[in-house]
Amino acid sequence: MDTINDVHLQFASYFHDREIAPYLYLLSQKMEEGSDCLYLPEIKEIRKESFPFDLGKYDMSGLEKSDLVASGDTILDKPFVLDKDRLYLQRYFRYEVGLINKIKELVLLGNEKLSERISQLLALKDHLEKLFPSNSEDVNWQKVAACFALLNGFTIITGGPGTGKTTTVSRILELLLLQHPHAKIALAAPTGKAAARMTESLRNVAGSLSENVQDKFASLKPSTIHRLLGTIKNSIYFKHNAGNPLPYDIVIVDECSMIDIALFAKLLDAVGVGTRLILLGDKDQLSSVEVGSLFGDFCKTVTQLNNFSSQKLETVNTILDYNIPSDNLQNDFLRDNIIELKESRRFDKNKGIGKLADAVIQNKQEDLQTLMADGSHDQLAFDHDYSASVWKEFAKDYIEYIEESDIKKALYLFDKQRILCAVREGEHGTYSMNQKIEDYLDSLHKLQRKDTYYENRPIMVLENNYELGLYNGDIGLLRKDEDGIIKAWFLDNDNKESGLKSVLPGLMTKMETVFAMTIHKSQGSEFNKVMVILPDYNRYEHLLTREILYTAITRAKDFVCVVASMQTILESVQHQVQRSSGVSVRL
Numbered sequence: 001m002d003t004i005n006d007v008h009l010q011f012a013s014y015f016h017d018r019e020i021a022p023y024l025y026l027l028s029q030k031m032e033e034g035s036d037c038l039y040l041p042e043i044k045e046i047r048k049e050s051f052p053f054d055l056g057k058y059d060m061s062g063l064e065k066s067d068l069v070a071s072g073d074t075i076l077d078k079p080f081v082l083d084k085d086r087l088y089l090q091r092y093f094r095y096e097v098g099l100i101n102k103i104k105e106l107v108l109l110g111n112e113k114l115s116e117r118i119s120q121l122l123a124l125k126d127h128l129e130k131l132f133p134s135n136s137e138d139v140n141w142q143k144v145a146a147c148f149a150l151l152n153g154f155t156i157i158t159g160g161p162g163t164g165k166t167t168t169v170s171r172i173l174e175l176l177l178l179q180h181p182h183a184k185i186a187l188a189a190p191t192g193k194a195a196a197r198m199t200e201s202l203r204n205v206a207g208s209l210s211e212n213v214q215d216k217f218a219s220l221k222p223s224t225i226h227r228l229l230g231t232i233k234n235s236i237y238f239k240h241n242a243g244n245p246l247p248y249d250i251v252i253v254d255e256c257s258m259i260d261i262a263l264f265a266k267l268l269d270a271v272g273v274g275t276r277l278i279l280l281g282d283k284d285q286l287s288s289v290e291v292g293s294l295f296g297d298f299c300k301t302v303t304q305l306n307n308f309s310s311q312k313l314e315t316v317n318t319i320l321d322y323n324i325p326s327d328n329l330q331n332d333f334l335r336d337n338i339i340e341l342k343e344s345r346r347f348d349k350n351k352g353i354g355k356l357a358d359a360v361i362q363n364k365q366e367d368l369q370t371l372m373a374d375g376s377h378d379q380l381a382f383d384h385d386y387s388a389s390v391w392k393e394f395a396k397d398y399i400e401y402i403e404e405s406d407i408k409k410a411l412y413l414f415d416k417q418r419i420l421c422a423v424r425e426g427e428h429g430t431y432s433m434n435q436k437i438e439d440y441l442d443s444l445h446k447l448q449r450k451d452t453y454y455e456n457r458p459i460m461v462l463e464n465n466y467e468l469g470l471y472n473g474d475i476g477l478l479r480k481d482e483d484g485i486i487k488a489w490f491l492d493n494d495n496k497e498s499g500l501k502s503v504l505p506g507l508m509t510k511m512e513t514v515f516a517m518t519i520h521k522s523q524g525s526e527f528n529k530v531m532v533i534l535p536d537y538n539r540y541e542h543l544l545t546r547e548i549l550y551t552a553i554t555r556a557k558d559f560v561c562v563v564a565s566m567q568t569i570l571e572s573v574q575h576q577v578q579r580s581s582g583v584s585v586r587l
Contacts, residue, residue, distance in 0.1 A: 011025070023060075023087055031291055034290070034292065036580070038088075099264055103298075110154060121150050128319065131143075141341050144322075145341065146175060147320065155279070155339070157278065160282055165254075171209070187199055189222070190263070191471060225267055241269050242269050252278045253277075256295040260288040260292045283300075286519070294583065298334060298338065301587045310326045332587075353560055355367065356368075357553050359573075360549050361547075407500060411490075418514075420519045421519065428563075438513065453478055456479065459488060460512055461474040462510035487502040531560075
């Protein structure tokens with residue numbers, strides 16, 4: 001066995017109980033893939049030729065006997081936990097059980113106040129009609145989501161790009177502020193950029209709302225979840241927790257599909273009794289880079305979304321004058337707490353980008369083949385040969401920001417398009433593509449790369465820097481100031497005069513060129529034009545999934561070009577992210 005080069009084998013070999021080593025190996029492997037546990041019935045499906053143990057020699061009852069393994073209903077003083085047919089690291093078992101218990105608590109506390117909240121909602125009927133005017137006989141799911149958010153203490157609003165999650169939340173806040181004018185509100189997201197974008201979106205839609213709400217939105221400060229909870233230097237713990245809860249009446253968190261289980265558990269732990277928690281995200285997008293796929297797991301606990309219990313639905317139907325049916329045979333715990341927004345204002349699912357995105361996420365192989373066979377469309381193009389001429393033609397669009405002298409306009413022009421890669425390394429990864437584009441623009445005499453801090457270099461910040469007010473994922477541009485000094489410039493909505501922020505690039509310890517970026521890093525962003533580059537499926541089978549392609553495609557508003565072989569596209573769409581957890585069982 002090659003122990004040195006196999007990190008999972010090193011992990012399994014560290015513990016003295018050799019009888020459970022195969023299961024520790026598999027647990028380590030599953031956690032690297034993003035699962036928070038090993039689902040034991042899946043063991044029979046592993047490929048024996050790639051597994052360094054003979055499972056036939058081992059009896060799973062060894063896990064129950066091992067002094068390293070606790071059971072889920074005992075005091076957790078051992079490194080591993082066996083809970084029914086799932087094996088966990090103790091820490092992740094605690095995370096999962098803790099966050100599920102907190103969700104149950106929030107849901108039940110909200111239900112205890114149902115009579116009071118129904119009366120409050122009835123009093124807001126006219127305001128609901130004003131905020132969500134009915135334009136057709138179709139159900140307005142944004143209006144339905146607003147009703148349930150006012151009835152619930154815990155609400156999840158999911159939907160694809162352009163379905164109006166932020167617009168819905170802005171109107172929910174308007175209604176809540178009518179009830180509680182002095183309510184304290186917190187807005188957060190996994191990354192600083194996502195948090196800033198949500199705050200900006202709320203301010204943009206506030207123009208149609210009351211003056212009180214506009215003032216309230218103007219005072220809202222975006223925050224990363226880490227900053228909201230209060231980081232403690234050199235510690236995995238936060239200042240806000242169950243003993244010191246967050247001092248807010250309403251907490252809204254965006255881009256929740258990106259949140260890993262550890263951060264989710266700590267966020268929920270810090271939500272105080274009586275605080276309304278609203279989670280936003282796209283259940284079909286990529287899960288977190290770290291362990292856990294909690295947002296998608298929550299949504300999967302409901303057999304059929306938007307199939308509510310008759311108890312709450314009767315109230316909602318009365319207020320909205322709807323006749324949404326209810327299937328009382330469904331008894332999912334979160335059925336009244338998850339609302340899916342269905343109508344995209346950005347894409348028509350029967351045309352272009354919308355049709356491609358729908359075919360990808362629904363694994364419609366025939367539709368995909370038809371779209372690819374048709375060649376280029378107004379919104380779509382495919383390059384199955386990885387032609388240099390195709391990416392060069394796309395890269396020419398970057399010349400526009402280089403030739404724009406106004407820095408603020410140049411930043412907006414740069415953000416009109418982006419190349420998105422599934423991987424960093426290799427011929428079709430971000431490192432290679434950024435190098436190619438730099439070389440190409442240099443050959444056209446548009447860039448002069450004399451050193452690292454060359455003028456017009458686009459950069460992405462790779463870590464949060466609260467002193468500089470910069471966050472992981474922020475996009476900037478290197479340009480000279482009026483004194484000829486190279487600085488990194490960023491858009492800054494809080495600077496009413498110039499709308500810009502500048503810092504000396506040497507103060508930023510981690511940044512990278514960003515003509516091309518990873519699909520993971522692009523989550524929450526949108527661009528007019530996108531080029532998606534996928535590597536060969538046969539080499540990256542473990543990475544290429546329908547979720548990664550869907551996420552990339554839906555970053556584009558007007559045009560997307562997919563650079564990949566037909567086999568890679570079709571195979572990727574058949575491969576879904578598979579992460580094990582006990583969330584559905586616990587709920």
